[in-house]
Amino acid sequence: MPLSALADDGSMNFSVNAVLPENQIDKSKSYFELLMKPGQVQELEVMLNNPFDKEVTVVGYANTAITNDNGIVDYSINKPKLDSTLKAPFSEITEMEKETIVPPKSSKKVKIKVTMPKEKFDGVILGGLHFTEKEDENKENKKKAGVQIENRFAFAIGVLLKETDTDVNPDMKLGKIAASQINYRNVVKANLQNTEPVIMHDLNVKARVTQKGKKATLFETNKDSMRMAPNSNFDYSIYWENKEFKAGKYTLHMTATNASHKWKWSKDFEITGEEAKKLNEQAVELKKDYTKWYILGAVAGVLLLLIITYALGQYMNRRKQKKRKKKKKNNKRKKVAPNNTRPNSSRKKKSGKR
Template sequence: MKKIFTLVFIFVISILTATNVHADHKLASYSVTPIFSEHQTDGADSYFDIKWPPASKESFGIKITNNTKKTKRFEIEVNKARTNRNGIVDYSDRTPEKANTVYKLTQMIRLPKEVEVTPNSSQIIHGSISFPAKDFNGILMAGLHFTEKTTTAKKNTVSNTVAYNIPFVIRGNHDQRPKPRLSLDQLKMTKPNLSTYELDAKLTNHHQNLLKSVKTVSSIKNMDNKTLKKETKRIDITPETTFENPIQVPKNIKAGQYKLVLTMQHGKDHWKFEKNFKIKPADLKVAKRHQIQNHSALFIGLAVIALIVIGVGWIIFKKLKRK
């Protein structure tokens, strides 16, 4: 009987881990390596970190290695670094920079948009960045985003292509950074899945500051100032970025008026925001209906898995009994 359980366990684990094995194989198909410029910051050996040299043009490179037996084409994007909903830096967001941004790093960096690499070989891509004559005291952040170009991609299909990101940081030649300024712009109810709601706090980092490990405390309160939900986390906020900081709404909350109290701390800098919001009865009805549907689907899925495990175990048991 012990042998039966062992075989069933191995069968189930093999199903659960099949995707990871495939992903590891894909990760080895190609690689990218930065080739640094003259003004690369000492100690930064895996990404570009350049101190602003006024009125100059800086050259850099990237080596792309194709580890397969087929010729591959790779697409290269320069994207602004942004803070995503999880509070981490995202280099894959293609949203254009705001029109009033003084220094658009996505336009200052020059790179070919596509490159072809022959089988089992490497190719060096040459890039450049031009700096204005004025001094600069902030921080700019972008990401070089590399993906393999596929010709079989179709609409409504899931791509399994591995992407690489190389951060590209520019530090001002003046070490005195601007005073950080954050603002709470908007509150919006969203539904990340069928059974829960989140309150998205839309915030903006107005200046050219990188704010790392910002402590955020989000509290949902009723109009009597009673705290119904409280979340504490740390996030990284990229320069000149508008981002969303979500907090999950309690499942037992009722329709009515509420208040978000959001405090943020970065070193000696503190911010406190308060804003009222409303939950409509119709929103809660939709959430509860989907929650019931989700629970039903979960129970059905678990029952199917249990039947498969029992069936496999029974087949193995019958074969062992015959022996």
């Protein structure tokens, strides 16, 4: 659970701290962890502190906790796409002022109204109070014009709300599997869903892809120590190692475990030729697979060799046939020649008698 500042350049123009109420479960925590009742309305308080000589305008949002694609609980996204199993999003049971002006070298209290669902429930509602400095209009105009400006920073204070101490068993489902990309690199994304109102801690996932009906692993990605927000989902990525997608049918074999539970799935999916072509064209640092060209080249070489062998064989056969015919003709001539000389010799003998 966060009480955190996120900044790239270290320029923090304000700070925040939670004012913990009486129904705070653990007073040592710096975030809100509250025991509530069905239908209860409560005001939470956060102190904004400005230690500088210039006033600062702080923008605040009450965000529902989600799970990002790195397997981390994320409180920073305003109006994210929420999971279908989430009945009471933190953003919908919370009201707060969007902007607060904090004078120079002073502090200002921000109040956040929370209204619990009327129906009693086991489990938790999880969200975050997200604060960032309002961007200066001049800087915003420069940004639109393409001028580089300094980084902004933000604070997030976690809010965990519960009504009972009843333990809720987590449950996970494997959803859609599809070819996709991260930073223009080919991946297969498998949607994992936590369907229960409980935070999933120390989630370990092993995933591998095979051709459908085959055992050999083509690609695999394993991740440890992930966390999931209650009633949330995220896309778990299996990296394709900078290789081309090939159209075909595949099977995803996946195992997910935490300290006390284990889930196992084998699910088929397909990458179409159109998907493979489109994503391969967009991919960077792609290691092209020339195997099919090698095979085609080898087949073409074999066919060419067969054609040459056949043509050479035909040529040799024709030569042999010509030689046979020529020899046959010569033999006939030799046989005919003695018959032609006999009449001449007989004639000579007759003329001698005379």
